Structures are given as C-alpha cells and as structure tokens.
Amino acid sequence: MRWMWIDRIIELVPQERMVAIKNVSLAEEHLHDHFAADASAGLAALPLMPASLIVEGLAQTGGVLVGHAAGFKHNVILAKVNKFELLRDATPGCTLRYTVVVERLDHIGASVNGTIDLMDHARPDAGWQAIGSIALMFSNLDNNAGGAGQAGLDFPAHNFVFSDQFKTILRCSGFAEN
Amino acid sequence: MTRDEIFVKVQKVLVDALAVDEDDVKPTASLVKDLGAESIDFLDIVFKLEQEFAIKIPQGELFPENVSQDPRFVKNGKVTEEGLAAMKARLPHVDFTPFEANPVINKVAEVFTVDTLVRFVEGKINK
Numbered sequence: 001m002r003w004m005w006i007d008r009i010i011e012l013v014p015q016e017r018m019v020a021i022k023n024v025s026l027a028e029e030h031l032h033d034h035f036a037a038d039a040s041a042g043l044a045a046l047p048l049m050p051a052s053l054i055v056e057g058l059a060q061t062g063g064v065l066v067g068h069a070a071g072f073k074h075n076v077i078l079a080k081v082n083k084f085e086l087l088r089d090a091t092p093g094c095t096l097r098y099t100v101v102v103e104r105l106d107h108i109g110a111s112v113n114g115t116i117d118l119m120d121h122a123r124p125d126a127g128w129q130a131i132g133s134i135a136l137m138f139s140n141l142d143n144n145a146g147g148a149g150q151a152g153l154d155f156p157a158h159n160f161v162f163s164d165q166f167k168t169i170l171r172c173s174g175f176a177e178n
Numbered sequence: 179m180t181r182d183e184i185f186v187k188v189q190k191v192l193v194d195a196l197a198v199d200e201d202d203v204k205p206t207a208s209l210v211k212d213l214g215a216e217s218i219d220f221l222d223i224v225f226k227l228e229q230e231f232a233i234k235i236p237q238g239e240l241f242p243e244n245v246s247q248d249p250r251f252v253k254n255g256k257v258t259e260e261g262l263a264a265m266k267a268r269l270p271h272v273d274f275t276p277f278e279a280n281p282v283i284n285k286v287a288e289v290f291t292v293d294t295l296v297r298f299v300e301g302k303i304n305k
C-alpha cells in the first residue's frame with residue numbers, strides 16, 4: 001500500500017497545473033514522534049508535520065499531474081528534488097495547500113515548480129500563507145532506462161508507480177482519470 | 179552567440195543542476211568524475227539546457243541512448259567496435275578518445291565533459 005500524503009485534489013488543469021490539500025492531523029502517529037517530549041532535556045512534545053513528508057505530498061501532487069497527462073500508462077517517478085524551501089512549521093489542525101505547475105513535460109519526463117501555502121484555522125483572517133516552494137524533476141522510466149549513466153538498470157515491466165490509490169484520489173476529488 | 183557566452187550559460191546550468199562551485203566547472207571537467215553527476219542528473223542537464231538556450235534536445239542527441247541494450251554494441255560489458263562507431267556517428271560533439279582504450283560500458287558517461295556540452299550547444303544554435 002502506498003502511503004498517501006495528500007487528502008484531496010481541488011484543482012486540475014491537465015498537463016499544466018494541480019492543486020491538492022493535506023490536513024495535518026494529530027491522529028497521524030508519526031507526529032507523536034516528531035517530536036516527542038524529552039524529559040531529560042526538559043523539552044515538551046512538539047508535534048510537527050515532517051518536512052520530508054511535505055516534499056512527498058508535493059511529489060505525489062506533481063506525480064499525479066504528470067501521470068495523468070499520459071493516462072497513467074507510464075512509470076513516471078520522482079527523480080530529483082532540485083530545490084526545497086520551507087519557511088515555517090505546519091502544526092496539527094492546519095491545512096497545507098500544494099500547488100504544482102508544469103515547467104516542462106514530454107515523453108522523457110517533466111520538471112515542475114511548486115508552492116506550499118498554509119491555512120491556520122485558528123487564524124482564518126490570515127488566509128492562506130505562503131510558507132515554501134519546491135522544484136521537482138520526474139523521469140519516465142519507460143523511456144529513460146537505457147539513457148546515459150543508466151546502463152544496466154532493470155525495472156519491472158508492469159506499472160509499479162501508479163496504483164489505484166492515485167486514481168481513487170482523483171475520482172474522489174471529482175476528476176476523471178484521463 | 180560566442181563560445182565563451184555559451185560556456186558561461188553552460189556553467190550556470192551545471193552549478194544549478196549539480197550544486198557545484200562555479201570555479202569547479204572548467205571546460206575539461208568530467209561531469210561524472212569531477213562534478214559528481216549521477217545518472218538522473220543527465221536528464222536534469224538536458225532539461226536545463228533546453229530552457230537556458232531555448233532549444234529542443236531530442237532523446238539520444240546529447241547523451242547516448244539504448245547502447246547497452248543492443249547486443250551488437252555491447253559484449254561482455256564492453257562497447258564493441260560497431261558500438262563505438264555508432265556512438266561516434268550519433269554523438270559527433272563527444273571526444274571518445276580516452277574511452278577507446280578501455281571501452282567499459284559502465285564508464286561511458288565519464289567521457290562527457292563541460293566542453294562536450296559547450297560543443298553540443300554551439301553546434302545546435304549556430305546551425
């Protein structure tokens with residue numbers, strides 16, 4: 001099972017742009033370890049959404065956008081995080097909004113730019129606050145596995161990237177799979 | 179665009195793609211051995227060159243493509259004479275001289291230098 005790090009897709013412009021949201025919940029077990037109280041250091045617990053999982057949420061948003069462009073027929077994987085900046089922490093009860101925009105997209109792969117906004121529901125008057133940005137690169141393995149520097153790499157023939165979970169999240173968000 | 183102007187732009191692309199110091203991006207620097215490029219960086223470099231120079235780089239035009247899968251081109255982990263001839267024909271901007279002495283397929287990416295990219299772009303935009 002793939003662990004989904006987006007809750008809902010709220011906007012999709014095929015081949016161009018996708019917006020998804022992620023509700024940060026204290027029901028997510030990992031938040032209790034990130035960070036747990038440390039009595040020996042006199043530190044109270046501080047549950048925060050791990051930045052690495054924000055990156056994963058953005059990668060899933062970008063991955064769905066890029067995969068959707070080709071009807072989820074190819075194995076398109078996150079190949080590189082070129083840049084990532086996060087200006088503040090996301091605490092339980094906040095909502096994160098991931099906006100991903102295609103910079104380049106073809107049969108070889110894609111590069112996308114993304115932004116992260118945060119809604120603090122305790123301060124709705126503040127609206128969506130921009131808290132970070134990212135630049136990601138995706139590779140279409142079906143067309144790249146024989147390229148320079150990748151000689152000798154073997155990948156499964158079946159589509160191991162786009163499980164039904166991605167399609168489910170699209171459908172449940174009210175978007176067609178292709 | 180002059181060769182020096184192309185070099186400056188290629189330098190910028192590589193600093194961005196490989197997170198290296200500008201001073202390390204010398205014409206003779208090998209992308210793999212000196213600048214630490216990994217397999218996926220080659221794709222990133224293609225993307226960034228396209229953007230920087232407003233050009234389109236078809237797959238296999240800058241870096242070799244599907245050589246390792248062709249049994250005529252690779253035998254026992256080494257590129258055959260036929261394979262070498264094919265790569266030279268497809269990639270005229272690459273100097274394969276240092277590779278020819280020991281044409282191990284896994285080392286083929288090492289022949290790409292900063293100057294290789296400059297020559298490629300020069301040929302592309304000054305056509």
